[in-house]
Amino acid sequence: MTTSHAKPPCPVLTMGMEEEFLLIDPRSGGLRPVADQLMRRLGGAAACQVVPELTKCQVETNSAVHTDLRGLAADLLRLRTLTAAAASGAGAGLAACGTCLAGGGGMPALSSSPRYWRMYGQYRAVLYGQGVCGCHVHVGIADREEAVQVSNHARPWLPLLLALSANSPITDGKDTGYASWRAMLWARWPSSGPPPFFHSAGHYDSLLRGLHASGAILDRGMVYWLVRLSHHLPTLEFRTADTCATVGEAVMLAGLVRALAATALDDVRRGIPAPPVDQTLLCAAYWRAARDGMEGDAYDLLTGRVIPAWTLAERLLERVRPGLSAGGDLPLVTAELGRMRRHGSGAARQRAAYRRRDRVTDVAELIIRQTVGVPELLGGPPPSPGPAVAGTHAAPVGGAARAQEPTRQELR
Template identity: 70%
Template sequence: MAGTTDRSQGRVSHQAVAPMTGSPASRRGHPRLTVGMEEEFVLIDPRTGRARPTAEQVLRRIPGPLATQVVPELTRFQIETNTPVRTDLRRLAADLLELRTVTSAAAASVGAGLAACGTCLAGVAGMPPLTSSPRYLHMYQHFRALLHGQAACGCHVHIGIADREEAIQVSNHVRPWLPLLLALTVNSPIADGMDTGYASWRAILWARWPSAGPPPLFSSAEHYEALVDSLYATGAILDRAMVYWLVRPSDHLPTLEFRTADTCATVEEAIMLAALIRALASTALADVRRGVAAPQVHQTPLCAAYWRAARDGMEGDCVDLLSGRRMPTWHLVRQLLAKVCHSLEDSGDLALVTAVLHRLRCGGSGAARQRAAYNRRRRLADVADLLLRQTLAIPNFPDRPYVPRG
């Protein structure tokens, strides 16, 4: 639940990713943008997959300078990590793996496992144990049962766009692609000890919040601010950190934050997501600077497409919001790659992205892999074992793009 970390305790969840700015444009006019990432994890019993409310003990065991990059979350069985700012995504991958490894070791020292997934497998029904802070108590008093079953963990990608007006216009341009970004990262099919029937149950949990979901089209930065003020005036948010739109300009960093994805099962998949988001934002920013108008996608079909992505993920269908047609998700992936290919080439990330996408298509999404592990013996322990192994899997990035045969 990034953006909700209690600052009254002197912990600022995003301090490790500030400041961020874009660097000069590439030879094709695509700006080279910086990236920072937040990953949220569930602490589980390694033998059963049930939630373990041990975050405070884990945080006390994070060593040295990394202690500032691992912070508490809404509940006592969640924890969040924040990376430094990077332009080289392979260095960012090393940051993610280091944070996962160190935090996992700290969790193991108190008998817990660090699981990279969008929801907890079991043990989170009803009101969760909240992290001790006045802010979270206020949230409970105001929103009450909205917090029941709240164990949603996401992967948030910050893209360095310092100009707020440009950030708002980039948000407008990327809206049609938000459902696909979810479909590529679905990793939460199991919750409360059962298969929910959704590839991303986290996305469904988040849809309950009045400030969540795809952002509207904004006419300007002033329009954005007016809508945020209206959310506050109605009590739909208690502060600006509770603006939970899937894309939002950060309130305290010069970034545009993408909040579409489940916590990715592996570092490879998290970096693939970051690369695609940066390429999409870079392509959109180049269009904004050339005066290209954003697609006029209405809110209702956009929300419906996001629901479809949460249900089906990579293994089903999605909606091309620019044509209105439903199609297999992988067909739309090809369209996205065609759109952002030049930006991926300029940043040197094309090989990385195509290779990881190929492995995902062959091996299945995080959600599909969880279901396969569960269906073998109908045991949550098997899924827990899979999640813990994937969390620490070492990425393997190629130097050349994968080229499909035929």
């Protein structure tokens, strides 16, 4: 006798995260080119999961593959803690933020990799100020035809994913007026920005061949679209975000990305077409997200209206609820979204620290402390209330999120 099982509404996908960090002087907020010293201090498993980056003022950590958000959170916290200890031994603080706080506008101290020096030879001043840090969420989708269709379905939500992670308002000792200045700096690369609408995996590959032939990329690793097929893993890689200020916010981002990919994959398999979002408007929405973050307005690509960013976040939550439920992530993600709405985004917290005394060192202290803070989902203390942000749409309304069946009110 055959036993039938109900098919879950969405597939449960594997996930992993790459996080880039700056190495800064805790006393000044300036960059410290000590990545080589940091790498020599690492040992054990961490030595295989921490790698050099473009500059000597950066490192990148690579999580293991996970199916559970708590497991991912523990992995990220372990890597951040070990890397921070090695950075401290090398005379630097590990900073989870998108841009350098003081200085760093000129040519950075490049890592020794010949590939990075080839990039300098090809792109020259594009590298100025490129000591910037993002985080990349990989979701396991091995079928390339399905993966490019998932990318098409995800396009309308990419600006919001940036807004939720925005964590780089302070650069060169001043407030840039943007929640994510990293997004503006990274946009100078000729292969960056929102991905095109792909007709097929073959179309994707033909565009890569054209980018390479034109000189816009040197290799597949230089495809800097906000979503791309990984060139070395069977995954779809979401590259939208700044490096998140806290482990809790990084895990929230990973949960939303996985749920968005799973919901989209279910639509692909059901034959539901992706919305034909115009590329120009997608770029405009991404710019708006970089400027306003979660403390302002967003352009809803599906309705053509400007609305509060948190209203758009509520719509995303409804969109991906099946994927969050299938992975068991709904309570954790909504709880973290609620905390962010009450206490402010990473960008808002940086600005609040800066405005107290107009000192970058206060921002540096905040960032270094947040980087290795234990999130509540792993038993850490709840965050202390942040100062109100003038003009924000993120005023707190109500208490903490319930453990089961969160509603739209729980984002408040």
